[in-house]
Amino acid sequence: MKTVSENTCFGGVQGVYTHTSKSCACDMTFGLFLPEEATYGPVPVLWYLSGLTCTHENAMVKAGAQGWAAEQGIALIFPDTSPRGEDVADDEAYDLGKGAGFYVNATQDPWKRHFQMWDYLAEELPALVADNFALDMERQAITGHSMGGHGALTLAMSLPGRFVSVSAFAPIAHPTASDWGRKQFAAYLGADDSTWTPHDSTLLMRDRGFDGPVLIDQGADDQFFDLLKPESLAGAMAARRQDGTFRMQKGYDHSYFFVSTFMEDHVGFHAEALHE
Numbered sequence: 001m002k003t004v005s006e007n008t009c010f011g012g013v014q015g016v017y018t019h020t021s022k023s024c025a026c027d028m029t030f031g032l033f034l035p036e037e038a039t040y041g042p043v044p045v046l047w048y049l050s051g052l053t054c055t056h057e058n059a060m061v062k063a064g065a066q067g068w069a070a071e072q073g074i075a076l077i078f079p080d081t082s083p084r085g086e087d088v089a090d091d092e093a094y095d096l097g098k099g100a101g102f103y104v105n106a107t108q109d110p111w112k113r114h115f116q117m118w119d120y121l122a123e124e125l126p127a128l129v130a131d132n133f134a135l136d137m138e139r140q141a142i143t144g145h146s147m148g149g150h151g152a153l154t155l156a157m158s159l160p161g162r163f164v165s166v167s168a169f170a171p172i173a174h175p176t177a178s179d180w181g182r183k184q185f186a187a188y189l190g191a192d193d194s195t196w197t198p199h200d201s202t203l204l205m206r207d208r209g210f211d212g213p214v215l216i217d218q219g220a221d222d223q224f225f226d227l228l229k230p231e232s233l234a235g236a237m238a239a240r241r242q243d244g245t246f247r248m249q250k251g252y253d254h255s256y257f258f259v260s261t262f263m264e265d266h267v268g269f270h271a272e273a274l275h276e
């Protein structure tokens with residue numbers, strides 16, 4: 001692992017690191033914020049998964065999470081959204097290929113060699129950060145925006161016991177029924193749509209739910225509302241009697257102005273579960 005940069009931030013350190021990923025067969029970059037408390041011992045972890053077109057950097061510089069995480073003594077991890085490099089397959093469209101890994105393990109050519117984002121996030125990156133930083137991996141929570149909200153919800157529901165809480169900002173909530181999902185799953189996972197269902201948070205919510213609290217924020221003026229299908233997830237949460245809160249935020253769109261507005265609430269929500 002190599003250090004790209006480290007900056008003092010809210011009394012802690014905002015770092016950027018690269019490493020050679022075995023899962024993705026390329027070099028990967030991630031951001032990690034450590035609060036001051038990490039100087040004295042392991043701190044709880046909040047993962048933040050980003051959306052389409054993002055790198056590790058977008059949320060790190062636009063979401064305004066570090067100040068709230070510093071107040072709560074929590075580390076933040078900002079992974080990238082796809083494999084990177086000259087030899088990594090890509091597409092002209094912004095919603096497929098680089099910047100659009102959809103947090104799945106691709107099984108189809110030309111994607112499968114590098115697009116193994118599920119394994120990267122479920123196994124490889126947690127092991128790497130646990131070995132290199134003062135993190136308490138018994139206390140992890142996860143959040144994300146849009147495609148990253150989809151990733152956060154699917155990882156949380158598929159790895160019971162890993163995360164104490166999950167939240168999402170305008171998640172892609174029902175990808176098997178949306179053009180933000182069907183196109184990418186067909187490309188990465190193939191035409192057999194039975195392989196898609198483990199990556200749909202509405203279907204996972206209907207089937208198993210999450211053993212902990214859930215918080216979802218959705219902007220009512222989100223320009224991608226019809227692609228996100230928040231009503232499907234809200235319905236599935238109600239049908240399952242999921243411990244959770246779904247908030248429709250009047251006037252907000254899909255941007256980081258929306259994410260940063262509600263970041264305090266999300267960090268506070270996770271802090272309550274992480275410090276229990």
Ligand SMILES: N[C@@H](CCC(=O)N[C@@H](CSC=O)C(=O)NCC(=O)O)C(=O)O
Pocket residue numbers: 050051052053054058062094145146147148254255256
């Ligand atoms: N370029 C596209 C829209 C891309 C976009 O809005 N990406 C969002 C996430 S959308 C779902 O995953 C984002 O987070 N962008 C990065 C940012 O810093 O805002 C278009 O123009 O339609």
